[in-house]
C-alpha cells in the first residue's frame with residue numbers, strides 16, 4: 001500500500017511552485033561548524049551548544065524566549081543547513097512532503113512583523129494597541145522568522161487516492177507541520193538562539209503570500225521567531241502547573 005502510494009505522491013524535491021524570492025532549496029549544503037561564543041553571557045554560561053548536547057538535553061532546554069536581539073550566534077549558512085535538514089529528513093504522513101518553509105531575514109523579517117502589526121491594528125480595540133504593538137515590536141527586533149506552510153495539493157491527492165482516510169489527511173498535515181516546528185525550534189535553540197512560536201493566520205495570509213510569492217494553496221500554519229536571547233525565559237510553566245503523572249502517563253509491561 002505504501003509503495004503504491006509512494007508512486008502516487010512522490011515528487012522531486014522541488015519544494016515550492018514558482019517563487020519570486022530565493023528559496024530554501026538553493027541554499028548551500030553543510031559547511032564546517034562555526035560556534036561563536038556570543039551566547040556565553042552571564043545568563044547562559046551553562047548552555048551547551050548543539051555539538052555537545054544530547055537530543056534529550058536539547059528537548060529539555062527548549063523554551064519560549066520573547067526578549068530577543070537581532071543577532072545570530074551562528075552563520076546564516078548553518079541556519080539554512082538546519083532548515084534544509086528539516087525538509088529532507090522529517091517524516092510526513094504517507095511521505096506527502098507537504099511542509100513548505102520560508103526563512104525571512106533582515107528587511108524581509110521586519111516586513112513580516114509590519115504586516116502583522118497592520119493586520120492586527122485593523123481590528124483590535126484602541127486600548128489593546130499599545131501592548132499588542134509592543135509585543136509585535138519584540139518579534140520584529142529578533143533575528144529572523146521561519147514561516148511554516150502546508151501545501152494542500154498532496155493532501156487532496158491523498159484524499160482522492162485513499163477515500164477511507166479522507167478526513168484524516170488534513171489532521172496529519174497539521175501533525176507534519178508540528179514536527180517541523182518542534183524540530184526547528186529545538187534545533188535553533190541548541191545552536192544558541194532563543195525562539196518563540198506565533199500564530200497570526202489568517203489575518204496576515206493574503207499579504208504574506210503576495211509579498212513572498214507563496215502559492216495560494218499553501219496554508220500558513222505558524223511563525224517561528226528567533227534571535228539571540230537578551231534575558232532568560234520565565235519559569236517553566238509546567239514547574240508551577242505540572243499535572244500529576246498518574247493523569248498524563250501510563251505504563252503497561
Ligand SMILES: Cc1cc2nc3c(=O)[nH]c(=O)nc-3n(C[C@H](O)[C@H](O)[C@H](O)COP(=O)(O)O)c2cc1C
Pocket residue numbers: 062063064065196197198199233236237
Ligand atoms: C501548538 C502550539 C501553539 C502555540 N502558540 C503560541 C502562540 O501563538 N503565541 C505564543 O506566544 N506562544 C505559543 N506557544 C508557546 C506556548 O505558550 C509555550 O510553549 C508553553 O507555554 C510552554 O512554555 P515554554 O515554550 O517556555 O516551554 C505555542 C505552543 C504550541 C505547542
